Amino acid sequence: MKEFIFNCTFVFQIFVLIITLYYLILSLFGIYKKKDDGAKNCAPKKTFALLVAAHNEEVVIEKIIESLKDIEYPKDMYDIYVIADNCTDKTASIARSCGVNVCERKVPDKRGKGYALEWMFNKIFKMDKTYDAVGIFDADNLVSKNFLNEMNYKLTQGYKVVQGYIDSKNPDDSWITESYSISFWTVNRLFQLGRSNLGLSNQIGGTGFCVETSILKKLGWGVTCLTEDLEFTSKLVLNGYKVGWAHNAIVYDEKPLTLKQSWNQRKRWMQGFTDVASRFFFKLLKKSIISRSLTTFDCALYTIQPFITLLMGITAIITLLQNSNKNGLNIFVINSLFTTDFWKTIWQLFSIAQFLFTPFVMLLEKKLSKSMFYVFGLYSLNVIILSHIFDSPTFSQMIISNIIYLLAFVVAIGVIGKKKSLKLFIWYLLYGIYTLTWIPITIQGILDKNNKEWSHTKHIRQIGIQDVE
Template identity: 40%
Template sequence: MFKLYAFILIAGFYTFGVFTRGWDDAWQFSTYLVLLLVQSIAIFFVGYQTIMSYSGLRRFRKTVVKKPANKFAVLVAAHNEEEVIGQICENLKQLDYPNELYDIFVICDNCSDNTSEEVKKSGVHAMVRNDPGKRGKGYGLEWMFDKLWELEKQGTAYDAAVMFDADNLVSKDFLKIVNSKILDGHDVIQGYLDAKNPHDTWVTKSYSFAYWSTNRIYQLARENLGLTAQLGGTGVTVTTKVLKEVGWGATSLTEDLEFTQRYILKTGKRVAWAHDAKLYDEKPLGFKQSFKQRIRWMQGHFDCMTRYSFPLLKDGIIKRKFMLIDSAIYLAMPSRSILALILMIFAGLSYMGIYEANGFLGDIIDRSILFDGWIYGIFVFFYISLPILAMILENKGKKLHWFFISYLFGLSWIPVTLLGFLKKNQKEWAHTKHTRSVSIEELETMHTKKDVLYGQNPIE
C-alpha cells in the first residue's frame, strides 16, 4: 500500500511540474518538491520530539509502594535457552514479594535443546509447547494465556501476567512496584529496560546508550505528560481483565508494539511506565547479529505502522484523544540518527552556500533549501542534546563519550529501515542466541562498581 502511495505522490509531483513548468522542467521541479517534502517531514519529527521530550523532562519520583495485593503469573518466553534459563528462574524465585502471590511459568517454545530439563531442575513450571507452524513469542504467549484460563477453571486465578525473556534478570522489587501501579488504576505497565552487558563491545555500548536515553526522553517523558508508553517486548505487565476483554491477538514480529496499539485503540487507556521497576536484557555482541535483530524489529514496526497509524490518527482526531495521535506519530517517526543526519546535510548545504552552484543540480538545491543553515543548526543542537541530557539525568554522565559510537551505530538504521520496509510482509521469526549467565546480585554489584569507577552513583 505504501509503495502505491509513494508512486502516486511522485507521479503527482511530476504531473504538476508538467502543467506548471512544461516537459523540460518537470523532473527538476518534481525533484525540488521531493527535497522540500523530505526536509519538512524531518523538521516536523525533530521539532515534535524535541518539544515533547523537553516538556516531559521532570524530576523522577519513585513509585509509592503499596501492600502486596495482586497475584501474578510470571511468564518467561524461551526457545533453546538452556545456557541462560537457569539464571532467571533462580532470580524470579527470590523476588521481594510473597511467594503465595506469584507463580513462575517458563514457556519452552519449540525447543530442541535441554531448556525444559533446566527449568525443571530449578523447580519452576516448565510449559512445553511444540507447534513448528506457529513460531515466535507472540504465539507462545497466546498459547500460555489459554493455559492460564484453564487453571482458573480449576481454581487457580491470577490478577495479572508479567512477561519476561529468558535472558533477562529482574530487580527484586519489580513485582512490588507493578503491584502498586495496578492499585493506582493501571492495567498495562512497562518496566525499565536496562542492559545486562553494556560494557562488552561497541555494539552493546551503542544499544545501552540508546535504551538509557530513550527510557528518559521518550518513556518517562510520556509518563509525566499523561501519554502512553510503548511496550518494549519484555518487562511487560497486563492484567488478566484486559487479556480477557481485549485479547492478546499480537503475533507479529513485534508483538509488544502491536499489543500497545490494539490496547490503546480499544480501551482509550494508556500504557503506564514504571521507571523504578528494572530488568536487565542481554544485548547482541556483534554488529551482524544486531543487524539481523533490528531488521526483524523494523519488519514488525512497518507492519504495525501500515495497520495502525491511520486508525490511531483517525480515532485521535474524532475522539479528541491526543494520546492516540502521539502514538501514530511514534509509529511513523524515523530513527534519531536518520533525522539528525538529514538536517545536518541541509544545514551544511545552506551554511556553505553549495546550493549556489550553477547548473541543473545547483538550481534544484537552491530552490529546495527551506531555512538558513543556522536555523537547521538550532534544530539539530536541541535534538542531539536530548540523549546527552538524558544520560546525565540517568546518572550516566561519565559514559557520554559513548554518544559518538552510538550515533555512528545509529546510521546503520538507514539500511536496516530500508530492508525492514521491503520485508515488512515476511513473518519468519529468527531466534537470537543468548549466552551470558550471571546472577542478579553479581550484575547489580558489577553495575555499582562500574558507576563508582566512573565516579557516579547508581540510578535512584
C-alpha cells in the first residue's frame, strides 16, 4: 500500500510539474519587451464603433465617455455607443447629456454582457454607416489616449481581433484591489506578452479589445455565457484566427474593493471557464493534435484553468502534509529530489527566485520602485538565513521562525517611517492569501457551472483618466 501511494503521488506530482514548467517557460518569453513605435508612424485607416456595455452605471458612466472622447484619433473615424442594458437608474440620461449615442435594451430574462453585445452588433450591421471594427469596453473603464492608434496599427498588420492591456485604476484602495492589480500586471506581462512574442494567440480579457466587423459577420458573436470573452477566443482559435496583443493600448479597470465582491466575481469567472471547457476543450485538443498546432493546444490548456488550479492546490496540500509529518506519509514531493547540500542550495536559490519573480515583473512594468524591490530581496533571504539557524527544523519551528522574521521586517520598515512601503509590503504578502482563495472559489465554480445567472459588480470609483495616466 505504501508503495502504491508513493507511485501514485509520484505520477501526479510529475504531471503537475510538467504543466507548471510549461507555464514557466511561456512566462519567460514575456520578460522581453521590444520597443515598437509602429503605431506612431501608422496613418489612421480603420474606423471604429466604440461600445460601452452598461447596467446601472450612473456613478461611473460619465468618466469613461470623457476618456473615449479624449482619444487622440480623428474624431470622424470613431463613434461612441452606450448600451444601457436593463437599466433602472440614470445611466441612459447621463450618457445622452454627454453627447454620445445611447441604445436602451429592455430584455429582463436575458441579462448579461454577452446578450447586450449580440443585440448591439445586430443593430450596427443594419446601420447605413459602416465601421471597420468595434471596440468593447465596460462602463467602469478608462481608456488611454493612444488606444485607437495602437489598435489601428495592429489591425492593419492583419489581426482580426486585438486585446489591449487591462490595468487597474484603483490598486491602492485595499489589499484586494492590490492583489487583483498584481495578478493583472503579471498576466499581461508574462502570459499575454509571452504569447505574443511566441506567435501564439492571446486571450480576450472581456474589455479593452477590438474586433473587425467582417469577422463578427462571418463567425457571428453567439457567445452569451458568463465568460463570453473566453468563449469567443476559443471560437476564433478553432476557426484558425489568432488574437493579437497591443501592450501599449491601456484600459484601466475598476477592481472590487472587498473579498466578498472579489469572491463572487471570480466564482462567476470559474463557472464560465468550466462551462466553456466542457464545450471547447476536447474540440481544441483534437484540432491541436490533427493540425499539430501549439496555438490551439495552448488555448485548449487555457480553457481548463480551473482544473489546473485545483491540481496545483492538491499538490501544495499533499506536499504540506508530507513535510509537516515527522515520520512522513509515503507521499512523493518534488523537494525530496534535492537532498544533498548542493541541491538544497539550488532549491533555496530557486525558492528565492520564485518569490522575487512577481516583484521583478512589477519592476519591469514600472509598478514597483527599485528600493522596494531590494526590500523584497532582503526579505527573501529568510530561506537561507533560517536554514543556517535550524539544521533540520520541525514544522512548528519553521512557522514560528518565519513569523518572527516577518515581524522584524515589518518593525524595521515601520521605524524607517515609510507608511506607503509598509502597506505595500504587507499587501504583497496578503497576495499569497488572495492566491490561495482561488482553490475554494474554483471548487464552487466547477460545482455551479450550470448556474448561468449573471451577477452585477457595483462600481463606485469616480476616477478620471487624468488621475491614472
